[in-house]
Structures are given as C-alpha cells and as structure tokens.
Amino acid sequence: MDFGFCLSPSSHVKMDSVDLTTFNRLKETNPDVNTCIACGSCTATCTAGNFTEMSFRRILLMLQRSKEEEAKKMIQRCMLCGKCTLVCPRGINIRKILLDITR
Amino acid sequence: MKENIIIIGGGAAGMEAATQLQKLGLTPVIIEKSNALGGHIAQWDKLFPAFHNAKDVVSKMFDNVKDIKTYLNTEVTDIQRNADGFHAVLSNGEAIDGKAVVLATGFDLFKAERKQEYGYGIYNNVITSLELEKFFRTRKDERINNPKKIGFVHCVGARDVKVGNTYCSKVCCTTALKQACEMKEVFPEAEVYTFYMDLRMFGPGYEDLYLKTQKDYDVKCIRGRVCEVSEDMDGRLVIKAEDTLFGKPLRMTLDLLVLMCSMEKNKSIDKIQQQLGVENNSDGFMQNRDMYLGMNDSKQEGVFVAGTCTAPKSLPDTIGEARSVAVEVFNYVNNK
Ligand code: SF4
Ligand code: SF4
Ligand code: SF4
Numbered sequence: 001m002d003f004g005f006c007l008s009p010s011s012h013v014k015m016d017s018v019d020l021t022t023f024n025r026l027k028e029t030n031p032d033v034n035t036c037i038a039c040g041s042c043t044a045t046c047t048a049g050n051f052t053e054m055s056f057r058r059i060l061l062m063l064q065r066s067k068e069e070e071a072k073k074m075i076q077r078c079m080l081c082g083k084c085t086l087v088c089p090r091g092i093n094i095r096k097i098l099l100d101i102t103r
Numbered sequence: 104m105k106e107n108i109i110i111i112g113g114g115a116a117g118m119e120a121a122t123q124l125q126k127l128g129l130t131p132v133i134i135e136k137s138n139a140l141g142g143h144i145a146q147w148d149k150l151f152p153a154f155h156n157a158k159d160v161v162s163k164m165f166d167n168v169k170d171i172k173t174y175l176n177t178e179v180t181d182i183q184r185n186a187d188g189f190h191a192v193l194s195n196g197e198a199i200d201g202k203a204v205v206l207a208t209g210f211d212l213f214k215a216e217r218k219q220e221y222g223y224g225i226y227n228n229v230i231t232s233l234e235l236e237k238f239f240r241t242r243k244d245e246r247i248n249n250p251k252k253i254g255f256v257h258c259v260g261a262r263d264v265k266v267g268n269t270y271c272s273k274v275c276c277t278t279a280l281k282q283a284c285e286m287k288e289v290f291p292e293a294e295v296y297t298f299y300m301d302l303r304m305f306g307p308g309y310e311d312l313y314l315k316t317q318k319d320y321d322v323k324c325i326r327g328r329v330c331e332v333s334e335d336m337d338g339r340l341v342i343k344a345e346d347t348l349f350g351k352p353l354r355m356t357l358d359l360l361v362l363m364c365s366m367e368k369n370k371s372i373d374k375i376q377q378q379l380g381v382e383n384n385s386d387g388f389m390q391n392r393d394m395y396l397g398m399n400d401s402k403q404e405g406v407f408v409a410g411t412c413t414a415p416k417s418l419p420d421t422i423g424e425a426r427s428v429a430v431e432v433f434n435y436v437n438n439k
Contacts, residue, residue, distance in 0.1 A: 037262075039300045039328035040345025044352045058350065087220070087330045091264035 023063040042084035048077040109201035114142020116410025117207035119425030122167040133173040148239035151281040152308040210366035210411040213260030250358035255297040261365035272365035273415040276303040283322040366415040399428040
C-alpha cells in the first residue's frame with residue numbers, strides 16, 4: 001500500500017566516506033592546495049567566472065567533498081588566463097593546479 | 104639613585120613605560136623622532152570598542168610624562184654598549200648614558216599605494232583608515248562628499264603574500280566596524296558595506312560592537328576579499344569581490360572606499376636595532392626573547408622591547424606591555 005511517504009536521500013556531505021584520492025594526489029605536487037582561505041579573490045577576478053559558474057575556490061572544495069566529476073566539468077570553463085594566480089593572497093599557483101587536476 | 108633608562112619612541116608604549124619607570128624610582132628619558140609625543144594614537148578620534156575619545160586617554164598619558172625628560176625631533180644616531188650600560192649619541196649632538204634601553208618604536212602604516220589594484224592615489228575616492236579618522240576629527244576632506252554608498256576593505260597589506268605580509272594586523276577588523284558605525288552616524292542615509300575574510304573580534308566588548316554594527320547601524324558585512332577597483336564614466340568606484348557565502352562574484356558601485364591599512368614595523372629604527380643586535384622575526388617585526396615569559400626582553404642583555412615594534416597590537420595590549428616592560432627593566436637594574 002502506498003501511503004505517500006518516501007525516504008529522502010540525506011543532503012549531508014558524507015565526510016566519513018569522502019573520497020580524497022585526487023585531492024591527495026594533487027597535494028603531493030602542490031602542497032599549497034591546503035592553504036586556501038576561501039577569500040574569493042580568484043572567483044571574483046576570473047575571466048570565465050563573469051559568464052559561467054567557474055570558481056577555483058569551489059573546485060578545491062569539490063575535490064574534498066567527493067564531487068570530482070563536477071570539478072572536472074567546471075574546469076572546462078577555464079581559459080588559463082592566470083588572473084586568479086595574480087590576485088591570490090596565499091600565493092597559490094592556481095593555474096598550475098588547474099592544469100594538474102586535468103592531467 | 105640616578106639610573107637613566109633610554110626609551111626610544113614616545114608613542115603610547117614609550118610614554119606609558121616611562122610613566123611606570125618613573126614611579127619605580129628610575130629616570131626614564133624619552134627620545135622621540137617627531138615633533139610631538141603621542142604617536143599614532145594621538146591622530147585617532149575615537150577608540151574601539153566603545154567609542155571613547157582617544158584624546159581623553161592620550162591627554163592623561165601626556166600629563167603623566169610631563170616631568171619626564173623628553174627629546175622631540177630627535178633620533179638616536181649611534182648607540183654603543185659599555186661597562187655601565189649604553190652610550191647613545193643623539194641627532195641634536197647631545198649624548199646620553201643609560202642602564203638599559205627600551206625599544207618602543209612602534210609601527211608604520213602600510214602604504215596603500217603598494218596595493219595598486221585598490222587604486223589608492225589613482226582614484227580620488229579611495230582613502231585610508233587613517234585619513235577617515237582624520238575626517239572624524241576635523242570633518243574636512245574634499246573626497247568625502249556626502250557619499251551614498253561606502254565600502255570598507257579589510258586586510259589591506261595584511262594576510263597577503265603578494266605584499267610580503269602574511270600576518271594578521273589584529274586591530275583593523277574592529278577598527279573597520281567602528282568606523283563603519285561612525286560613518287552611519289555622520290551620513291545616516293548612506294549604505295555601508297564591509298568586505299572581510301574573517302571578522303576578528305578578539306577582545307572584550309568587540310563582539311558586542313559587531314552585534315551593534317548589525318543591529319543598530321545596519322552595516323552590511325560581506326564575506327569576500329575585494330580584488331579589483333576601477334572607476335566608471337561618472338567617476339564612481341566599481342569594486343569586484345566574491346560574495347563567498349552566496350557563492351557568486353559580485354560587483355558594486357560605491358562613492359567612497361576605505362582601505363583598512365595594516366601595521367608594519369617602523370623601519371626607521373633598523374640601524375640602531377642592528378647595533379643593539381636585536382633581530383627581526385620572519386614577519387619583519389622585532390624578535391623578543393620568549394613569546395610567553397620573555398615578551399618584553401630582547402635576546403640582548405639590557406635591551407627591552409614594548410608595544411607594536413614586536414607585532415601589531417591594540418592600545419590596551421600596548422599599555423599592558425609598557426607596564427610589563429617597566430617591571431622587567433626595574434628587576435634588571437636592581438639585580439645587576
Ligand atoms: S586561469 Fe582560469 S580560473 Fe584563473 S582567472 Fe583565468 S579563467 Fe579563471
Ligand atoms: S584567491 Fe587563493 S586563497 Fe582566495 S579563495 Fe582563491 S585560491 Fe583561495
Ligand atoms: S584584523 Fe581583520 S582586517 Fe586586520 S588583518 Fe586581521 S583579519 Fe584583516
């Protein structure tokens with residue numbers, strides 16, 4: 001009998017089973033991926049971000065929240081102009097990291 | 104007992120240290136390079152978190168040091184250690200001897216034009232926190248012309264490897280909120296925004312100020328670092344930031360932008376500091392002997408440090424250090 005109830009999938013980020021394979025691999029060659037303070041400068045200045053959802057800050061988060069496919073899709077918006085690297089107050093080599101993720 | 108203590112710097116730290124040393128029976132001598140005592144705090148209008156008049160505090164400090172020997176417009180040009188302590192040559196040609204030296208040389212404000220993308224010195228309506236403070240005192244500044252939309256940028260010259268300053272300057276978050284509220288009082292019709300990465304409300308009453316900022320003054324705090332400033336055809340400022348909590352890039356047109364400039368060590372003392380053998384930390388500020396139990400000692404015997412020469416500090420922090428350095432010097436002189 002259908003009472004009209006159903007179980008909604010949990011909306012939580014499942015940190016207990018999070019897959020960090022790509023992020024950890026990235027970290028080996030780019031230890032600065034850990035140093036982002038989420039200031040948003042990269043997103044604000046991003047050439048692609050003016051027209052798309054491109055946000056490097058969020059890509060780093062996606063890779064740490066089992067959203068690798070989304071991250072890779074987002075990266076396709078990047079034009080590798082390097083403006084983000086210029087403004088990052090932590091001096092993160094963003095352009096190189098973006099390239100390394102797709103490698 | 105005539106034991107001269109050479110205090111270099113006549114700002115809050117130097118004046119308070121001198122006051123306490125005198126009470127302890129020593130003879131402090133203040134050497135100040137500018138033409139007046141008071142340092143940066145004397146240029147301030149109101150103090151956070153409760154909008155006290157800076158003048159009230161500073162004038163009490165002036166009063167406390169009125170009988171203390173003070174050299175104005177004077178720098179130490181050479182300092183040597185000898186059997187009795189130190190021999191300092193002054194820029195006015197005099198020389199003084201002292202048992203101990205207190206470095207209370209303070210900070211310089213970050214030069215906002217170094218952060219070119221914020222347009223200070225290029226666009227007319229970009230000003231610094233210090234200039235705004237001067238406006239509050241004098242109500243005169245041609246650039247502040249009944250602004251309808253005002254923005255504050257936090258962390259200018261701080262937390263930023265691109266300018267070589269990775270440290271947090273500690274007081275500018277609270278100062279920004281204080282000044283934002285004051286702007287609302289002067290221009291009640293204006294919209295006021297602050298752009299922050301983290302709001303560091305570290306002291307007593309500071310979080311209350313934050314609450315007041317939101318509740319009573321309707322200042323909007325946006326979490327995102329301003330990364331670019333430009334000017335539109337009408338000469339208004341256009342800023343770019345990410346609204347990180349909303350997750351979207353943001354643009355805003357403003358009539359006035361205030362840059363919260365960080366503190367950097369006052370470098371005009373570098374030569375004397377080197378002669379005394381006091382080193383810097385990697386952040387460019389002076390090194391003390393120990394972060395906890397040797398805050399006001401340098402690693403050199405008889406050389407002491409107090410106030411913002413070792414790190415950015417608030418006024419209460421600085422006064423606390425000045426009092427503590429007086430005790431350190433007193434113990435040092437008496438145990439020698
Ligand atoms: S390099 Fe890519 S992510 Fe960085 S600013 Fe340019 S387009 Fe945006
Ligand atoms: S600019 Fe740098 S620190 Fe700021 S959000 Fe982007 S990557 Fe992180
Ligand atoms: S106190 Fe606030 S504005 Fe100042 S450097 Fe620290 S975080 Fe930035």
